[in-house]
Amino acid sequence: VLIPLLGLGLAVYFYSGPGNFSEEMLRGKRVIVTGASSGIGEQMAYHLARMGAHVLLTARTEAKLQKVVDKCLDLGAASARYVSGSMESTAFAEEVVKEAEITWGGLDMLILNHIGHSFFDFFNGDVDHVRKLMETNFLSYVAMTVSALPMLKESEGSIVVVSSISGKVASPFTAPYSATKFALEGFFSSLRHEFIIENVNVSITLCILGYINTENAVRTVSHVIKGAPAPKEECALEIIRSGALRQRELHYPASIVTPTVLLRDFAPDFLDGLVRSNLRVENIKRA
Numbered sequence: 580v581l582i583p584l585l586g587l588g589l590a591v592y593f594y595s596g597p598g599n600f601s602e603e604m605l606r607g608k609r610v611i612v613t614g615a616s617s618g619i620g621e622q623m624a625y626h627l628a629r630m631g632a633h634v635l636l637t638a639r640t641e642a643k644l645q646k647v648v649d650k651c652l653d654l655g656a657a658s659a660r661y662v663s664g665s666m667e668s669t670a671f672a673e674e675v676v677k678e679a680e681i682t683w684g685g686l687d688m689l690i691l692n693h694i695g696h697s698f699f700d701f702f703n704g705d706v707d708h709v710r711k712l713m714e715t716n717f718l719s720y721v722a723m724t725v726s727a728l729p730m731l732k733e734s735e736g737s738i739v740v741v742s743s744i745s746g747k748v749a750s751p752f753t754a755p756y757s758a759t760k761f762a763l764e765g766f767f768s769s770l771r772h773e774f775i776i777e778n779v780n781v782s783i784t785l786c787i788l789g790y791i792n793t794e795n796a797v798r799t800v801s802h803v804i805k806g807a808p809a810p811k812e813e814c815a816l817e818i819i820r821s822g823a824l825r826q827r828e829l830h831y832p833a834s835i836v837t838p839t840v841l842l843r844d845f846a847p848d849f850l851d852g853l854v855r856s857n858l859r860v861e862n863i864k865r866a
């Protein structure tokens with residue numbers, strides 16, 4: 580009885596957070612969104628545009644970014660532009676932040692959302708792949724944060740880190756990806772402490788997402804995961820909302836993520852069994 584009650588209480592806390600959200604909070608704000616050419620990042624760009632924010636979008640595929648920028652301008656963005664390149668390189672990560680500095684002379688919100696391609700399969704021992712994914716999914720987040728911090732301190736802005744339930748609870752077939760997401764929690768939670776100790780008024784919001792219906796996610800995992808994915812449009816809005824409210828953590832969808840996180844500490848073996856039973860393991864073809 581206690582666990583669901585506690586879960587409900589925490590879900591309400593994480594979901595609603597302090598204060599009330601108004602879309603006006605984003606009007607005129609200068610926001611970088613990474614991984615904005617598709618999926619949740621693309622949807623965040625559209626919400627921000629509709630709210631009247633300035634957006635700087637990034638990913639590798641220029642043609643897709645151009646289309647997203649055009650749509651953002653149609654939706655009412657205060658301004659919209661893109662920089663294309665790969666986050667495998669920390670130099671590129673820094674270049675994106677530099678672009679914001681040159682264009683806007685400041686920054687209010689940094690939304691770190693991109694991920695490099697990985698496999699949904701048994702770990703094949705490819706250490707280079709783990710290193711590359713760490714660079715793309717983790718190190719570039721660190722590099723962008725370091726470069727953006729002077730501007731974020733000035734604006735008393737926000738860092739929004741898009742993570743996953745795989746960064747709280749490991750499941751099979753995601754070893755490299757899961758490692759990068761666990762790393763994000765360790766790094767950004769430590770940094771949050773230091774901000775508080777040093778009175779740095781920059782918020783850090785960690786977004787713990789369950790299965791979301793982006794094209795890439797559905798293509799990669801739908802043959803194995805039994806549950807239905809949650810909508811990317813609503814997910815994107817919740818991420819922006821939690822960042823604007825300076826919440827510590829977002830759980831989306833809360834009905835799945837919050838109980839899972841709670842069970843991790845109360846009943847880890849039971850949870851691991853549940854995780855495996857939610858997968859059609861027979862659909863993973865062993866190499």
Ligand code: NDP
Pocket residue numbers: 613614615616617618619620637638639640641643664665666667691692693694695696715741742743744788789790791792793794795796
């Ligand atoms: P998508 O695969 O739809 O989008 C990934 C984005 O990252 C694209 O814009 C892609 O653009 C960009 N990208 C890929 N490789 C690189 C690279 N090397 N350098 C720079 N950009 C790159 O992802 P989702 O929208 O599904 O996921 C967004 C976030 O949500 C991620 O952090 C993910 O971990 C998290 N999440 C998603 C879940 C889901 O079920 N969808 C579940 C849990 C968490 P391009 O290819 O043009 O570079």
